[in-house]
Amino acid sequence: MTDLDLFGDCHPDDLHPEQVLANMPDLSSAKWEGTLAEMLGIVEHTLRDSSIGDDPAEQARQIVYAISSTMGGRMFYLPRGDQLKRSMRDSALYNEWVNGKGTIPDLARKYRLVQPTVYDIIKRQRELHRRREPDFFGFDDREEGRT
Numbered sequence: 001m002t003d004l005d006l007f008g009d010c011h012p013d014d015l016h017p018e019q020v021l022a023n024m025p026d027l028s029s030a031k032w033e034g035t036l037a038e039m040l041g042i043v044e045h046t047l048r049d050s051s052i053g054d055d056p057a058e059q060a061r062q063i064v065y066a067i068s069s070t071m072g073g074r075m076f077y078l079p080r081g082d083q084l085k086r087s088m089r090d091s092a093l094y095n096e097w098v099n100g101k102g103t104i105p106d107l108a109r110k111y112r113l114v115q116p117t118v119y120d121i122i123k124r125q126r127e128l129h130r131r132r133e134p135d136f137f138g139f140d141d142r143e144e145g146r147t
Contacts, residue, residue: 033087035076037128042066094125
């Protein structure tokens, strides 16, 4: 396969930049956010396990082992800086909301956000968590018109 085969019947010189940009795959953070959510779940589960003890070094080893047992062998991207902080904040906010530890107005005040932003975060996080769960009842098929 050559690079030209990627463009089908069209030669790359004939493509318009607007068309290329309009048809590019979504490069949003959903993929790494899903990985981060999975990793946070693994760490939380490992820390809740009473058998790992109180020694920080042993806890660290158990966390690394748990992550490698579940995610080992895969390549994944984790951002740094503000992107990571925002994603961690969103995950914490969602967990508080799911566990009934805060109402929308309370969470907005706590995280210094406006309420519509809190709703957007919950919607995005719910979708991330939903993608990680198996579809036992065929809801994904129905949503994509495959029933």
